[in-house]
Amino acid sequence: MARIGNKIRDLRRRRQLTIRELSLRSGVSHSTISLIEREKVSPSLNTLQAILDALGSTLVGFLHGVQLGSHSPFYRADELPEIGNVRGISYKLIGMSHPNRTLQFLKETYQVGADTGGQLSHEGQEAGYVVSGKIEVRAGSKTEVLGPGDAYYFDSREEHRFRNVGDEPAEIVSAITPPTY
Known part of the structure; x- marks a missing residue:
């Protein structure tokens, strides 16, 4: 039986679409689609639905005959894929291959002076724990500088x-729900 990533790749190729074209149609990043197709990540239901809509497929039709397979609940350091490294910020995803993931769990590293830039906002909730360094967090109208243990x-x-805002890299372990990767 086909796996999810293989089936998505086959559908995309049958429709003669590149990963970037599918990304534009679905609103899902090309890197996420690539990771899904290579069986490096299990997509959330919302992500899978967006991709299938862009491919002109239905969820029921797509999942017919798909075998999810088994997974390990453990992830070694070299098994944490980097899902973004921009503006001096590294995001490593924990549990990427866990099926039906409902939580995005990250190890974030901010180089000295790194800044997410602009104001971010999206559906969901997020929480984090500062492991090292000093990080300024702005949420709504409130701003705090947080250090280790905060x-x-x-x-x-x-x-x-x-x-x-510190003079050394800052590390955070965070969780976001629903997952966006």
């Missing part, structure tokens, strides 16, 4: 921003 939890629909 934490945050806020509604992601509030505009938010993260910035390393």
